Amino acid sequence: MSRIPTVKTADKRRLEPKERELEIVRGAVAFFAEFGFDGSTRELAARLGITQPLLYRYFPSKEALLDRVYEEVYVNRWNKEWETQLRDRAVPLEDRLVRFYRGYAKVILNYEWVRLFMFAGLKGLDFNARYLAFLRSSAFDLIAREIRLEHGMPTDGPILNEEAELIWGLHAAIFYLGVRQFIYGMPVPDDLDADLALRVRAFLRGMPAAVGDLIHQEGAGQARRAG
Structure with missing residues (x-):
């Protein structure tokens, strides 16, 4: 039951789309757990070391990202x-x-x-x-x-x-x-x-x-x- 570390900057390597999506989701889970859901996608992208447009390429809205966070944490x-x-x-x-x-x-x-x-x-x-x-x-x-x-x-x-x-x-x-x-x-x-x-x-x-x-x-x- 130990506390997880804060979000780390993403690996700069070129990732396959599924890997990048999972990296964003896991980063979002850690980010929102630390800062709450008022945290912006711009701040999240910066902490992940990616651009906001790249984030939106995988999740067209913050709501879509939050749905995926729910799936990752509560369903999966x-x-x-x-x-x-x-x-x-x-x-x-x-x-x-x-x-x-x-x-x-x-x-x-x-x-x-x-x-x-x-x-x-x-x-x-x-x-x-x-x-x-x-x-x-x-x-x-x-x-x-x-x-x-x-x-x-x-x-x-x-x-x-x-x-x-x-x-x-x-x-x-x-x-x-x-x-x-x-x-x-x-x-x-x-x-x-x-x-x-x-x-x-x-x-x-x-x-x-x-x-x-x-x-x-x-x-x-x-x-x-x-x-």
């Missing part, structure tokens, strides 16, 4: 194997969740990920809403169904928003470790793996009971409406 770093592992019922649910959050934490608890997410929210970009919608479809509903199955609750109905909120609470607690380190400059637990295991254990002690109550209330409400 998601490991699809996590979803397979979460479904692996040969492994106890608690162990699956601990394994998932340990892998996930290695991706999100870094200088770039945390600061870009915070800057995006402050700037009013849609990074946050897009990513939370992605998490809901890729992880939250999956985790909720596995918890239901583990505790003998119905799995065929839609996942309640309240369930997703409880899972988001666990996600947010883990994300906040990055905020403490990379925004506030405060210490985080020395043994991150142990801390994550403790958070998952506490979550699983409370989540199933709360969800069971919600599903019971939902069923009772449907029965009253049907009557």
Whole structure:
């Protein structure tokens, strides 16, 4: 979870188009993580050691570049194997969740990920809403169904928003470790793996009971409406 270095001047060698594009994207990730999204493409180009027209040859607008930054940081770093592992019922649910959050934490608890997410929210970009919608479809509903199955609750109905909120609470607690380190400059637990295991254990002690109550209330409400 160490801080990344500031943007370095680009290599002056002639690069293949795909290499140059990737160099610009990685430079943009580092640049915007350090300075926020008010940083200009002119400043970015200067720090990369290229001209602004060359940058615009690859990305015709700042918005197009920001979309590519979002892809690089939030989409490409998601490991699809996590979803397979979460479904692996040969492994106890608690162990699956601990394994998932340990892998996930290695991706999100870094200088770039945390600061870009915070800057995006402050700037009013849609990074946050897009990513939370992605998490809901890729992880939250999956985790909720596995918890239901583990505790003998119905799995065929839609996942309640309240369930997703409880899972988001666990996600947010883990994300906040990055905020403490990379925004506030405060210490985080020395043994991150142990801390994550403790958070998952506490979550699983409370989540199933709360969800069971919600599903019971939902069923009772449907029965009253049907009557």
